[in-house]
Amino acid sequence: MDVFGISLAVLVLFVGFGLLIGVLFGFFGMGGSFLVTPALLVMGYPSRVAVGSGLAFVFGTSVIATLKHRDLGQVDYKLGVLMIAGTTAGIEVGKEIVLHLEELGMAGSIISVTYVFLLGGIGLFVTYEALKGDGSSGVDHDAAADADADDDIPEIAKTIQSYHVPPMISLRGGVSVSLWMILGVAFVTGLLSGFLGVGGGFIRMPALFYLIGVPVPIAVGTDLFEIVFSGGIGSFLYAMDGGVDLSIVLPLLAGSALGARVGSAATSIVDEGEIKVYFGLMLLGGSAAVAVREAGIFYGIDVLNTVSLVLILGSALLVSGAVVYSSVTALREESGATTHALD
């Protein structure tokens, strides 16, 4: 039975996958299309459709997530607009590179290899930081920790802020950074966004924190605000070339919109430090999945394609499951503590 031109089984798969990703997006402020695009590539969609539909999905999900974060006052609009300017140029260059590589018949392989190294590198970093237990990576939802934001600014960000190349821009959180540095970071993340078909959250959010030095909550909110535009512009450019498939985007979005609410609600319940290591492992899982798929293509082993898809879905399931499980456990402990106190 077909619905919207795809089988019912695939439709259910997309809604379920969107739900898992929505939980991750709502909780971490990142984790959208870096899972969707490889999954679509593994499922056999052309790279142009995988990238374009991934961007359109991220656009829709980021609209929903930004509306939630706007209410918390976690969006620096000035920084967001500057990031949009640099990102737009980067996306256009990234898209042109993909289209050029597609003409050469190399797009799928090169995008996949870049994914492997980027996801693997960031995954190793996040996992290492989580296991080290210094809590300096990822998203910290603890508002009390923001009071020590100055102490938490990474050394590299302090070095960047020390270069006074005018004009200097004052940002929320008492940060002052050169306009050119902001535009440079925006261009590079935009280029990766257009090239890989990602909203850029898992690259940009750490870049805003580690390179520009804005406090983590503002980095998340501003990043999401910016993803609305980068995802929108990117998917529009791909849609003009027939790269956006609504039969993929709409069911994914139906799931992720619900998941984003669950993930956002979980931020006020769960200590993220508990599951940061799972997030790092999920990135590593995504990296391994693309590597396995490429090995399958290279050696002509079809079963590796299935293994790759299982790795991607399993990684998303593991981490979003950890978020939900930790939320339920925290709620029960809170209830138990209240009951105990009343006794």
Add this chain to the structure above:
Amino acid sequence: MIEVGTLSPAVQAGALIGAVLLEAMILYVGYGFVEQVVGNRLIERIKSS
């Protein structure tokens, strides 16, 4: 009736992105309503289970 295929690529792309945006807004409002109706009840049920 407008034939989508006869529109320029930019208009078609705009319509596609508009459809995604419209779905996002409908889902935001719709799920928000559901959350208001069953959210607290669900949390209380989890706490008491």
